[in-house]
Amino acid sequence: MKALQTVNRNLGFTTFELLTAITLLSLITLMVFSAMQITRLTFDQGASDVRQKGDLKRAMETLTRDMREAMQGTIHENDGCNWTAPQNTCIVEDPNSYSVISFRVPESPTAYKTVAYLHNAQNLDSDSWSRVTISSTGVESAYATIARQITNVSFVPASNAVDVTITSGDDSITSRIYLRTASSN
Amino acid sequence: MSVLNNKNHGERGFALVWSYLVVTMMTIMTAAYYSMNAVELKQLTTDASQIQALYLADSGVDQMIQQIKSGNYNAIGDTNLGNGSFTVTEYDPETGLITATGTVDGMTRTVTAVVEVPSGSSTPPGVKASVTAPQQLAVLLGLRIDGNDHDSGGTANGGSGTYGIAYGATPSFDGLVLPKIGGNGYAPAQPVPSGAKKLMSAEEQTDVQTPETILGLASNSTALNTYKSSSTPSSALNNSIYYYTPSSTGNVLVPAASINLNGGSGILIVNNNSSNSWVNFSGSFTGLIICNNARFSTNTSITGAVVSAGTNSAMVGPLTFSQSNYAKINYSEEVLENLPPISGVNQESQTVTVKNWADNQNGADRLA
Numbered sequence: 001m002k003a004l005q006t007v008n009r010n011l012g013f014t015t016f017e018l019l020t021a022i023t024l025l026s027l028i029t030l031m032v033f034s035a036m037q038i039t040r041l042t043f044d045q046g047a048s049d050v051r052q053k054g055d056l057k058r059a060m061e062t063l064t065r066d067m068r069e070a071m072q073g074t075i076h077e078n079d080g081c082n083w084t085a086p087q088n089t090c091i092v093e094d095p096n097s098y099s100v101i102s103f104r105v106p107e108s109p110t111a112y113k114t115v116a117y118l119h120n121a122q123n124l125d126s127d128s129w130s131r132v133t134i135s136s137t138g139v140e141s142a143y144a145t146i147a148r149q150i151t152n153v154s155f156v157p158a159s160n161a162v163d164v165t166i167t168s169g170d171d172s173i174t175s176r177i178y179l180r181t182a183s184s185n
Numbered sequence: 186m187s188v189l190n191n192k193n194h195g196e197r198g199f200a201l202v203w204s205y206l207v208v209t210m211m212t213i214m215t216a217a218y219y220s221m222n223a224v225e226l227k228q229l230t231t232d233a234s235q236i237q238a239l240y241l242a243d244s245g246v247d248q249m250i251q252q253i254k255s256g257n258y259n260a261i262g263d264t265n266l267g268n269g270s271f272t273v274t275e276y277d278p279e280t281g282l283i284t285a286t287g288t289v290d291g292m293t294r295t296v297t298a299v300v301e302v303p304s305g306s307s308t309p310p311g312v313k314a315s316v317t318a319p320q321q322l323a324v325l326l327g328l329r330i331d332g333n334d335h336d337s338g339g340t341a342n343g344g345s346g347t348y349g350i351a352y353g354a355t356p357s358f359d360g361l362v363l364p365k366i367g368g369n370g371y372a373p374a375q376p377v378p379s380g381a382k383k384l385m386s387a388e389e390q391t392d393v394q395t396p397e398t399i400l401g402l403a404s405n406s407t408a409l410n411t412y413k414s415s416s417t418p419s420s421a422l423n424n425s426i427y428y429y430t431p432s433s434t435g436n437v438l439v440p441a442a443s444i445n446l447n448g449g450s451g452i453l454i455v456n457n458n459s460s461n462s463w464v465n466f467s468g469s470f471t472g473l474i475i476c477n478n479a480r481f482s483t484n485t486s487i488t489g490a491v492v493s494a495g496t497n498s499a500m501v502g503p504l505t506f507s508q509s510n511y512a513k514i515n516y517s518e519e520v521l522e523n524l525p526p527i528s529g530v531n532q533e534s535q536t537v538t539v540k541n542w543a544d545n546q547n548g549a550d551r552l553a
Contacts, residue, residue: 017200024204028211035215042222057236064243071403109391110404160251165267171233174267176244178251 049169055147056168059129060175062146063101063164066115066131070103070179075157083116084134089162089179091155098122099153101162106181111136118143119153127151129166237269238294239544241287245271246298246542249283253302253537261285278302281540299541308521309473310392311399312490313385314351315368315516318498319393322352324364328481328502329511332368332381337471337519339488345370346516349381352498353390364502368516396428396454396475399492400527408527409454417442421449422472424525428454435463437501440480446470446487451525455479460495466512471520481512489520 013021073088081090083102093099102116114134121130124143129150133141149168156163158176165174244266252258253276261273269289276283283298311317315332316324324330334344349368367373368381385393392398397406412428434457435441442455446468455464455476466474467482474487477495481487483503491500491514502512 020201021204024208028204028208031208031211031215035211035218038222039218042225046225053232053236056233060240064240068247109398110394161248163266171237172267173233173237173240174244174269175240176247176266178247 052149052168053171055129055149056166056171056173059147059150059166059168060164060173062131063117063166064175064177066105066117067101067103067162067164067177068180069105070115071105071112071181072160072179075162077155077157084114086114089157091157091162093155099155101155101164103179107136117146119150129153234289234292235294237267237289238287238292239296241266241269241271241289242285242294242296242544243287245273245285245287246283246296249273249276249285250298250300250537250539253300295545297541297543297545298539301538301540308490308518309399309492309524310401311475311492312473312521313389313393314348314383314490315346315514316349316491316493316500317351317385317393318353318493318495319390320352320354320495321358321497322350322493323358323497323499324350324366324502325358325499326363326502326504327483327511328364328500329373329508329513330364330366330368330500331373331514332366332516333370333372335488335515335517335519337488337517337523339469339471339486339513339515339517341515342519344518346518348383349373349377349516351383351385351389353385353393355384365511393492394494395460396456396494399475399494400452402527411528412454417444418449418453421447422451422453422470423449424472425451426454426525426527427451428456429464431455431457431462431464433457434459434461437463437478437480437499439463440465443467446485450520456494471517473521473524481514483510483512485512487514488517490514490516 071088075089075091076087077091078093081087081092083090083092083100086102086104089101089103091101098118098120100116100118102114104112105115107113113136116132118130118132120126121128121143124130124145125148127148127150128145129147130143130145132143150166151169152167154165161176161178163174163176165172245261248261258276258278260276263270263272269287271285271287273283273285281300281302283300284295286293286295315330330349332347332349334342334346336342347368349366363375365373365375366377366381371378371381395404396409398404402408409428412426413430414428415430415432417429418427429442431441433441440463443465446466448469450471452473453470455462457477460477463478463480464476465480465482466485469486472489474491475494476491477493478499479491480501481503503510
């Protein structure tokens with residue numbers, strides 16, 4: 001009987017053992033979930049950052065390629081120039097709404113078309129960077145969204161060149177772009 | 186029983202040890218996650234700097250190309266732009282290699298480009314032969330057209346030069362015994378050697394549309410307006426530009442105007458609103474003549490080239506059967522490379538062709 005009693009007493013857990021096990025399990029669960037949460041947040045942030053940087057790069061790449069074909073000459077900035085029919089290059093910046101840079105590129109050996117890039121264009125998503133072309137005969141293309149998450153775009157004109165800064169979140173890239181097509185006069 | 190008791194005592198606390206092991210493993214795994222995330226975040230920051238550095242390096246290449254166009258081949262020192270800087274460490278005129286580096290937050294990217302810079306001045310793009318016409322061309326009577334190269338004095342210098350005639354459409358007419366046409370090493374002859382004449386491609390024709398395109402200006406350029414006059418030049422041109430706009434068209438028998446070239450030099454343009462005027466030239470001239478249709482008097486001598494800006498063009502020599510009386514048009518590269526500059530035009534001394542633009546990090550050609 002004494003032996004049996006000893007065995008029965010050892011079949012259960014003490015309060016201390018239970019409390020220790022529960023505490024350990026809680027700690028483990030907390031750590032696992034904490035690690036998972038951090039990983040998920042980092043992954044989301046990383047994916048967002050990758051998208052953001054991709055957008056930045058795409059926004060600058062397309063603008064750079066187009067602008068290097070642009071016609072040289074006076075660069076008009078916030079002087080009432082008409083961006084849909086620019087005389088050489090036209091920059092319109094309205095800090096409360098949108099900004100536009102438009103310029104003329106050769107369409108054929110004897111004609112020019114207008115290429116315009118718009119930030120926060122009307123009727124398009126906020127923070128979008130879009131491109132539109134207007135042919136020499138006035139035919140306007142559809143607005144193509146080149147990039148999203150573009151929070152700011154700024155231009156600093158120089159002689160036959162424009163310093164362009166495109167910002168997305170905390171990241172911004174700047175490039176000096178020279179206009180290469182010889183002036184018409 | 187004491188054995189059983191001892192056994193139970195020996196196993197007591199194993200769960201605790203096991204738990205400690207699991208907790209330790211979890212701690213290590215969590216620390217690893219933290220570490221990985223930290224590295225990833227640092228990598229993303231680095232990526233942003235790399236992109237910025239790349240565009241700064243591109244800016245350096247772009248600025249160097251602009252410098253080369255204006256004849257400045259000096260390297261570019263550290264230039265601040267945005268939140269970084271760029272520098273052009275090298276331009277090798279032999280190979281045309283430009284090396285530019287962009288730097289942001291200690292991160293650098295290097296971009297190389299290879300450019301082609303033609304040496305010296307070049308002939309106007311609309312000159313494709315000794316006589317060039319955008320569409321059909323008729324060459325008649327006593328005209329001797331030589332596309333072989335001549336010096337500025339009109340003496341053949343042994344160079345094969347270019348074609349005698351170039352035209353944009355057939356049929357073009359260069360027969361009937363009298364006109365002698367040569368070029369590309371062929372002496373002027375009749376019938377015209379096939380190597381001395383050329384049917385231009387559509388792309389080449391675009392250079393021969395108007396006086397502006399012939400001279401390499403944009404088609405809507407207003408730069409030549411300053412030279413326009415409704416009267417013929419009153420004296421010989423002296424390495425200058427003159428643009429005569431006849432008010433009438435005239436015809437082969439009665440041209441709209443007669444111009445004595447009088448030993449002048451430079452660029453003479455005769456072009457009416459419909460690009461179909463007739464003009465008669467006499468005397469000698471060194472330079473480039475741009476006209477619509479022309480008659481050339483006996484012994485007229487042009488050293489340089491003649492280009493027609495008309496639709497269907499005619500070049501008519503004198504009615505003569507003596508070789509010594511032929512009107513002559515002798516191609517001269519030397520003359521065409523030293524034509525007077527056009528006022529008001531942004532004269533870029535060099536035309537730079539970008540052959541390659543590559544990011545050194547992966548060797549990708551950014552022109553592709």
